[in-house]
Amino acid sequence: MSDPRCPECGSDIVCGWEIPGVYDGILFWVCMACDTAYPRDFEDWKTRQAQSNNYANDYNDGKLRRE
Ligand SMILES: [Zn+2]
Numbered sequence: 001m002s003d004p005r006c007p008e009c010g011s012d013i014v015c016g017w018e019i020p021g022v023y024d025g026i027l028f029w030v031c032m033a034c035d036t037a038y039p040r041d042f043e044d045w046k047t048r049q050a051q052s053n054n055y056a057n058d059y060n061d062g063k064l065r066r067e
Contacts, residue, residue, distance in 0.1 A: 006031035007038050016040075017064075019055060023048065028056040036060060 004014045011033035016026030030037045037059035039052035058064050 004029045004040070006034060006036060008036040009034045017055070017059070022051060022055075028052045028059070030059060037064075 004016075005012050006014060006029075009031065011031055013032040014029045015032055017028050017030055017037070018025065019027050026040055028037055028039050037056040039049065039056045042049040042052055055064065
């Protein structure tokens with residue numbers, strides 16, 4: 001896996017998010033510099049990629065917040 005980099009601002013200071021009960025591992029990334037979420041690259045794992053995209057969108061829509 002290549003280094004995650006924020007597509008918005010280019011920062012490499014990003015935090016991996018796990019969603020317990022959804023995926024045991026990093027599902028998507030959140031940039032610590034600009035607070036933008038973006039999906040992890042799951043390549044050919046299409047169902048997982050769709051989840052990653054959806055959760056990143058939810059974060060950006062304000063439906064997921066860090067506690
Ligand atoms: Zn950023």
